[in-house]
Amino acid sequence: MDATEFRKRGKEMVDYIADYLETIEKRRVYPDVEPGYLRPHIPDSAPEEPERFEDILKDVEKIIMPGASSPACTELETVMLDWLGKMINLPPSFLAEKDGEGGGVIQGTASEATLVALLAARTKAIQRAQSENGTLTQGDVIGRLVAYTSDQAHSSVEKDGLIAGVKTKQLPTDDAFAVRGSALRKAVDQDKAAGLIPFFFCATLGTTTCCSFDKLSELGPICNEENIWMHVDAAYAGSSFICPEFRHLLNGVEFADSFNFNPHKWLLVNFDCSTMWVKKRTDLTCAFKIDPVYLKHAHQESGLITDYRHWQIPLGRRFRSLKMWFVFRMYGVKGLQEYIRKHVKLAHEFKDLVLQDDRFEICADVILGLVCFRLKGTNELNEALLKNINASRKIHLVPCNLRGKFVLRFAVCARTVESAHVQFAWKHITKLAGELLKAQKQQD
Amino acid sequence: MDATEFRKRGKEMVDYIADYLETIEKRRVYPDVEPGYLRPHIPDSAPEEPERFEDILKDVEKIIMPGASSPACTELETVMLDWLGKMINLPPSFLAEKDGEGGGVIQGTASEATLVALLAARTKAIQRAQSENGTLTQGDVIGRLVAYTSDQAHSSVEKDGLIAGVKTKQLPTDDAFAVRGSALRKAVDQDKAAGLIPFFFCATLGTTTCCSFDKLSELGPICNEENIWMHVDAAYAGSSFICPEFRHLLNGVEFADSFNFNPHKWLLVNFDCSTMWVKKRTDLTCAFKIDPVYLKHAHQESGLITDYRHWQIPLGRRFRSLKMWFVFRMYGVKGLQEYIRKHVKLAHEFKDLVLQDDRFEICADVILGLVCFRLKGTNELNEALLKNINASRKIHLVPCNLRGKFVLRFAVCARTVESAHVQFAWKHITKLAGELLKAQKQQD
Structure with a gap:
């Protein structure tokens, strides 16, 4: 969209908002839709070719407005994360689709995505350790947990370790600044021998320093074998995986438990929009789920709906998937x-x-x-x-x-x-x- | 602003953005300003009477654009938090002003503000316990830490406790659904006798359930005496403190270490904007500070600038203080x-x-x-x-x-x-x- 069209479309949007505010009393105070209403109205995947702005805006009125802010905000997000997952050819186990165990969520930043993965991994590790030894307290286990990342990884991984109260170790990288399987193997063996519990590895695809890529295909099998949660942080590089010629850089993601990148960095979506996928959504909800009466709703235990508040640190959410919907359709x-x-x-x-x-x-x-x-x-x-x-x-x-x-x-x-x-x-x-x-x- | 003026101003803003994009190559790639450049251009406090939109927009071009996104984003936020702090008559120890030890920051939600306070309190408690007993590990201390809140408090406090890995206890409330000093005293004495370390109390002003108010003036002195960090969550009620007749509800905040409320709830600022103040900014930066080379800058250790990335969970930030600046000036x-x-x-x-x-x-x-x-x-x-x-x-x-x-x-x-x-x-x-x-x- 060039500046001329931006002026035209921007002004149309201003009028759309003003019209909405002026006629708000004619609208329903609460949506009259059933869980899952949105998906059938939207194609299964992003368009290859660009679409026209007026067609997208028509869909806003037709598809989004009847679902108001909730459930439209949640449901469009789930579908957009499926679209984007397919654009980068993510294994189907990471998609929500109609009845998948996985799915995607928009976080604010990659630091938050890593923290959410780390906390979910911590909960699983504590449960596993306590099921093997019933006398261990949560504090006992946390004191022995160790997370790994690359010596080229973003500093936010270390910060997330501080927040979670666990040790974080930086693994040495090879000549191409990549973590190899051998480096992880060595650290895991040493730490286990010292009585520690390796539980989390944050791999980086496209490091901040020099855009190097950890060797997922070597690291993944070790993580799976050792019950180590593998989180893949591709904050910057992830956008490139929509091109078939760069997709090989993501090979090995099939071993991961969670994957994240930032469309706000390189996919023309405005800040903030950090997309995260997990293979098992219950891993997140088990770590965060707390349900007071004033947040209960009719579909609470139906399994039909997604409560993204259990997938993230904050409670409140913005309607960020609209940005993805517009950008994917405007550009194709x-x-x-x-x-x-x-x-x-x-x-x-x-x-x-x-x-x-x-x-x-x-x-x-x-x-x-x-x-x-x-x-x-x-x-x-x-x-x-x-x-x-x-x-x-x-x-x-x-x-x-x-x-x-x-x-x-x-x-x-x-x-x-x-x-x-x-x-x-x-x-x-x-x-x-x-x-x-x-x-x-x-x-x- | 009514819908008619919104149409006019909204379209002017669209043109402003399009003009900016069309002439961007004429602007500097990096701002040519010194730390602290912004404060002298802006009044010390919010205007009593409404101002005109065109005057505010002129100030955007004159004051904000020369400071680009950084440092303008940081500096306007600090000054806006001072404005708002003064509007609710917060004790000066919470303000940044020119050389205060305190100051304010915009978080996304009250849950995040509570988490940040809790993590800062945890760091202090660990340091204190370890300085008294050098053989204690971090895990030993965390296992003994206990945080308190009201049985009417928002569920996010419990979630924050889960994230930080500490015990959270809900204190019983009186007939007006308020936590009293006696309830806290009893819990602290019992927990200390049982070998636990009380370290954090989250008071609520205006609970979600029924808008009740914990008795800060009774609770504060106990917290101060027992080295318990008192965080005050006034997510909803806080906005009302700008009216002198409601300001008494905030009495006792002078005992608190941190205070938070959400202008996005009741002060006409769009979501998200959750404002948080601390008395000692070093309490936050000590808990989160990590400085890699690619985030270093010339003013790093000068003491002249604020690095908000050490005040929050995410690393990236949006320019949310602009919303406050516009709203405060448009309404007065x-x-x-x-x-x-x-x-x-x-x-x-x-x-x-x-x-x-x-x-x-x-x-x-x-x-x-x-x-x-x-x-x-x-x-x-x-x-x-x-x-x-x-x-x-x-x-x-x-x-x-x-x-x-x-x-x-x-x-x-x-x-x-x-x-x-x-x-x-x-x-x-x-x-x-x-x-x-x-x-x-x-x-x-």
């Missing part, structure tokens, strides 16, 4: 695939520019939209380069530390990015690098 | 006070209607916008009445259970509610009640 799967492919292509264009300049080096495989690079030389030199780049305020880069090396990260992520921007950025970087190296030479 | 404090007063008045109007009908009884003091009432008679009778009311879909009521009694709750909460709606609701309720009683008589 093909449009979204084009968008991802363009970004990856531009990242490779930048990588090629770096490789053509002998003063620079590439520091990690370029797989998606991130390029890790640096000037050959000291960390101080690269810190100075970053400082100059960001001080000039023409582009903005965020650094990382890879095995002691200070590394610059070029991330292709804006909606409107073109080759001209990449060329501009590289020209700017090389200009500042040239000035810096010249000044340094004069000092020597 | 006086306009918001009028809004609260109107709702309370309408609740009393409904209460008087109930009292004039001998078949009904009032079940709890009417203090704000909630009226708890029922037909004199069995729970089955009242369950049948509720079922008929909600089945007819003209109004919608949510029940509660008060000491075994099934009670109907009439909540005045819509933005556009008028006396006519209250009268309509009562007429409808009495009609259905009459039919029900008649049918029952015929059965007897």
Whole structure:
């Protein structure tokens, strides 16, 4: 949607809201629909081709408004998570469909998704330990639990461990910054011998630092064998899995208990929208379910409905699946695939520019939209380069530390990015690098 | 703002966004401001009288846009929480101002605010216990920690206890459904004698069931004396404290460590916006602080800036304080006070209607916008009445259970509610009640 159409559609939406407010007394105070009313009105999967805005808005009035905020908010979310799950070819065991044991939910951020998975895993681990040894208290078990993640994983995993009160250990990664099965095997064996209980592994697909991918197909079988909950955090990379050529990066997810990525990062859905799937929804509800009278409802125990409040930390919820519905239909799967492919292509264009300049080096495989690079030389030199780049305020880069090396990260992520921007950025970087190296030479 | 002005302003906003997107390349990629740039541009407190929309929008361009999303998002939030704190006459120790030790933050929901307070309290309690006895592990301490709340408190407190892995006990309430000092004293003494460590008390001002108020002035001194973190949850009632005549309900908050209420419930700010204040911001940051390289920044240790990511569960944040800024200025404090007063008045109007009908009884003091009432008679009778009311879909009521009694709750909460709606609701309720009683008589 270009700016001209945005002006038109935006103003139509303003009128739609104003009309709604002016005529609200003509509407029902409570929806007159049965559980599961929404799914039959909506296709089983996202459209391949883009649809027209006016058709989507007609469906809002026809399908959403009769279901008001509840149950429409819940039911559209379940169906949208099925759509998106199919778009990335997630194993059917993660889908809700009509009577699946799994299903998806929108969390606010990947940190929350990891925390929810960690807490569900903790509940299962406590129950298992207590069923094997009835004298153990909850505190006894928690004190022995140990969670694992990559030494390249996002810091939020460590924070989630703090919240849950469990030990978190970072596993060493290989030359491609990936956790391998051997590293997990070694840690599990050592910790079990020391009397600890390994219970949770957070694998990362597309690390924040350098977009590396843990080896799920090696790690998954170990987790399954050892009763370790495997959560897969693909916060950034997950969006790319809608393209068949990147889907192999998700191989091994069939061993996972939960999977999460952020459409708000790279799938044109506005913040916040972090999508999470579990194989067994009862794993979540057992960890969180508390039912006071004022939250009871007629369909409570029917098994027909989903109470997302048992799937998350907060109680209240927003209608975030509308964003997914609009975006998937406005772009179509093909449009979204084009968008991802363009970004990856531009990242490779930048990588090629770096490789053509002998003063620079590439520091990690370029797989998606991130390029890790640096000037050959000291960390101080690269810190100075970053400082100059960001001080000039023409582009903005965020650094990382890879095995002691200070590394610059070029991330292709804006909606409107073109080759001209990449060329501009590289020209700017090389200009500042040239000035810096010249000044340094004069000092020597 | 009526619908006519909403249409006009909404369309102006659509154009503003489209203009922004069309000319984005003319703007800086990174803000050129120093920490603390925003506060001097904004008054110290909210305006008494309403302001004009165009003046607010001018300030967005002048004050917010130069500070982009960061630091503007953080700095406006800090100042808005100071504004709101002053509006409810919160003790200055809870404000950030220029160099306070306290301050406010926007959480998504009251459940999250309670969880954040609980986790900060847990960290303090563990540190204290370990400093007294160096051989204790974290697991040892957590196993002995006990949190308290009212038997009328929201279920989310129990859920937060589950997440934190600590015991939660519900304290009995008095005839007005309030926790008294004596109940807390008794529980603390018993639990300490049994080797437990009381560490957290969640007081409620305006319970979900019947809008009762725990006695802070009795509970606070006990908490302070016993090193128990007192968190005050005023999710619904908090908005009313902007009226001087209701401010006494907050008396005793000076003993609290943290305080929370939801402007999204009753202060015309859209969901979600749950405002939380703490007396010592370091209590939060000590519990959550983790700093990887890719989140480091130049002002990290300067003490000049606030990193809200250490104040909450998620990492990512939305610019929710804009909603507060717009609402406070569009209504002015006086306009918001009028809004609260109107709702309370309408609740009393409904209460008087109930009292004039001998078949009904009032079940709890009417203090704000909630009226708890029922037909004199069995729970089955009242369950049948509720079922008929909600089945007819003209109004919608949510029940509660008060000491075994099934009670109907009439909540005045819509933005556009008028006396006519209250009268309509009562007429409808009495009609259905009459039919029900008649049918029952015929059965007897």
